[in-house]
Amino acid sequence: MTTTETGAATAADAALYARVQQFYAWQMGLMDDDDAEAWADTFTEDGEFREPSRMEPLAGRAAIRSSARANVDRRVAAGLRIRHWVGMLQLRPGPDGTLLARSYALAMRTPAGGALEVFASVVCRDVLVPHGDGWLVRRRDLTHDAAR
Template sequence: MTQQINPVTDFVSAEVYAQVQQFYAHQMGLLDDREPERWADTFTEDAVFQEASKMEPLHGRAAIRASARGSVDRLVANGVRMRHWLGMIQVHPQADGSLRTRCYALAMRTPQGGDLQVFVSVVCKDHLVPVDGGWLVRDRDLVHDGAGNPTRSAQA
């Protein structure tokens, strides 16, 4: 997104904004509920998932599904409950009807019988495409605060 947003007047409609909020609540809920297959179904078949400080990019829903399944299996084996919070959502409509979004994400975990750790702050930039009256993620780029190249911008 190279366009300059006017933060005091550039709003999407409440309907679009509420849909995006609900999409994220459902989507990340599936991952936290340890349903990686249903979670992967919220990405397009050709989706690209990038989390540069953690792994090589994932290309396609099958790769996203396999990666999520591995993460979930490790959490179950270790008795750890993960929660992903997304907030501070910005929505930038595109001319083709898709949406570019940017939001903050907090990842936190609680081991069985242990204490909550809020362990990383992330900037999530998505490209959401309209499908069957809803939305799917075609591109997700996650940049962890404090990681990687300090000159890399986390800006929208």
């Protein structure tokens, strides 16, 4: 994003900004609460999930759901509680009524009775499409700070 695209002159309307903040609090909370299926339902049927550490993007809600369920099962088996924080949100309008959201995300985990570890900083670029009173994620691109 350039200065022109993201500066205060193009700041999103407060109502929109607050709603997207709440969308992320809710969406990430579903995953943190181990509800992989409800989380997957926040993607479109044809949603894509991309991160450089995967050879291929996850294509479609079913693939996203299945991957998320496997992740949740692994960490429950490992006795880990996970939290995702989203912050530093920037919004701009995309084509066809979509919303382009760029945010920072922090991933952290805590074993039962153990110490908190903040283990990853990620840049999250989403294409959000309107759905009812909210949105669905059509495409998510994650860039890990460690991945270069």
